[in-house]
Amino acid sequence: MSGYADVRRVRGLIEGLDRYTATPGRGTTRLTYSPEFRAARNFVAAEMTAAGLAVREDAVGNIFGRIEGRDPDLAPILVGSHLDSVPHGGRFDGPAGVVAGIESAFLFRDLCLRPERPIEVVALIEEEGSRFGGGLLGSRLLAGQLDPARLADLRDAAGVSAAQAIAAYGLDPAEARRAVLAPGSVHAFLELHIEQGPVLEAEGRDIAIVERIVGLAQLMVTVRGRAGHAGTTPMHARRDALVGAVLILAQLPDLARAVGSDAVLTVGKMEVLPGGANVIPEMVSFTVDLRAPSEAQLTRLIAMTCEVVGASSCNGLECRIEHQLYVPPTPLSGRICAILTAEAEALGLSHRIMVSGAGHDAMILAGLAPTGLVFVPSRGGISHAPEEWTDYIQLARGIDVIFATLRRMAGATVPEPAGRLQS
Ligand code: HGY
Ligand code: MN
Ligand code: MN
Numbered sequence: 001m002s003g004y005a006d007v008r009r010v011r012g013l014i015e016g017l018d019r020y021t022a023t024p025g026r027g028t029t030r031l032t033y034s035p036e037f038r039a040a041r042n043f044v045a046a047e048m049t050a051a052g053l054a055v056r057e058d059a060v061g062n063i064f065g066r067i068e069g070r071d072p073d074l075a076p077i078l079v080g081s082h083l084d085s086v087p088h089g090g091r092f093d094g095p096a097g098v099v100a101g102i103e104s105a106f107l108f109r110d111l112c113l114r115p116e117r118p119i120e121v122v123a124l125i126e127e128e129g130s131r132f133g134g135g136l137l138g139s140r141l142l143a144g145q146l147d148p149a150r151l152a153d154l155r156d157a158a159g160v161s162a163a164q165a166i167a168a169y170g171l172d173p174a175e176a177r178r179a180v181l182a183p184g185s186v187h188a189f190l191e192l193h194i195e196q197g198p199v200l201e202a203e204g205r206d207i208a209i210v211e212r213i214v215g216l217a218q219l220m221v222t223v224r225g226r227a228g229h230a231g232t233t234p235m236h237a238r239r240d241a242l243v244g245a246v247l248i249l250a251q252l253p254d255l256a257r258a259v260g261s262d263a264v265l266t267v268g269k270m271e272v273l274p275g276g277a278n279v280i281p282e283m284v285s286f287t288v289d290l291r292a293p294s295e296a297q298l299t300r301l302i303a304m305t306c307e308v309v310g311a312s313s314c315n316g317l318e319c320r321i322e323h324q325l326y327v328p329p330t331p332l333s334g335r336i337c338a339i340l341t342a343e344a345e346a347l348g349l350s351h352r353i354m355v356s357g358a359g360h361d362a363m364i365l366a367g368l369a370p371t372g373l374v375f376v377p378s379r380g381g382i383s384h385a386p387e388e389w390t391d392y393i394q395l396a397r398g399i400d401v402i403f404a405t406l407r408r409m410a411g412a413t414v415p416e417p418a419g420r421l422q423s
Contacts, residue, residue: 005396027088027386051105059175069118076118082127090388100192116411134325139361148176198381208354208375215329227282239316242281336372343404
């Protein structure tokens with residue numbers, strides 16, 4: 001079965017991007033505004049330029065590559081994903097969608113296609129939240145769902161604010177407000193992403209078309225006790241923040257089970273301070289990532305988590321919760337789902353409708369414009385780990401669907417052949 005995408009070029013783009021990691025040989029670690037992120041940004045900008053795109057960077061570091069439309073005043077179709085990663089993640093999570101946009105641009109160039117409506121390939125910052133917490137930062141800013149003033153409050157593990165990091169990256173955080181896209185300024189958003197789950201591989205299907213993304217919340221729990229000497233402080237006289245945190249943490253998984261088998265709860269990050277083997281922990285902070293298909297389940301799970309934490313403020317321990325992110329379950333565009341399905345059919349690809357358990361920039365940009373999301377298979381369903389893998393031919397099939405959908409939605413045509421000079 002022939003397709004459109006050039007598998008070799010797609011592989012070169014993914015492998016080219018994968019060079020930019022802080023942990024070579026131990027997965028992809030590319031935190032927003034890091035030296036690796038800057039190098040990846042430069043690589044993306046160069047490839048966008050090679051594909052004939054007009055490249056610009058917004059005030060917070062999102063990269064846009066534009067194919068001008070025959071009618072440049074029409075609102076563009078955005079296509080892309082994120083450039084940052086989780087610590088020790090895989091090479092496809094995010095880049096698969098950025099490469100889908102760049103390869104589509106190469107195909108428009110190679111096939112001499114001129115879209116009626118402009119197309120903009122986007123590479124977004126801080127979707128994972130690995131540096132500043134929460135996540136979906138670049139898309140939330142674009143969609144007007146994050147007050148740019150918050151950039152001065154969001155801090156990384158070293159206490160550097162997002163605003164300081166933006167300035168150190170060479171941009172002006174005071175201009176962040178200009179990055180916000182006005183309602184109506186985007187016609188549609190398309191994203192290709194790896195499934196990060198086992199379904200497509202298990203069913204032997206080429207792609208999934210996502211109809212809805214589960215709701216998600218991220219909380220930061222802080223337990224404060226009192227530091228003390230491990231050897232001279234009797235057990236009854238301690239205010240051990242880590243023991244308090246562990247007692248909270250042990251209760252959390254059952255809360256997810258209580259709201260349904262399709263709800264999930266994860267504590268993925270924990271810090272123990274001051275961190276001495278012979279010091280009673282004074283402060284422990286840990287993240288709680290909550291997800292559920294319905295808003296009722298999600299809000300109930302958040303409420304129960306807050307109850308457990310609140311009830312643990314006793315015996316000299318002070319327990320607090322910071323709400324870092326809340327995104328309700330997000331339906332995607334039925335019209336775009338239908339177009340993606342029709343193009344998959346036309347390409348002879350096997351496909352299915354799916355609900356996404358992973359969060360994506362698509363769930364934010366769906367608040368700005370009709371949005372579609374396509375998944376390609378993940379080997380063994382593994383992601384957020386160095387073993388993450390998608391065969392390049394599988395990725396190319398997903399890109400074919402994105403390209404064909406872009407071609408249709410942007411009203412692309414092949415220009416009439418220029419009149420031959422009369423010999
Ligand atoms: O957490 C997620 O679902 C996504 O990978 N940011
Ligand atoms: Mn992702
Ligand atoms: Mn991810």
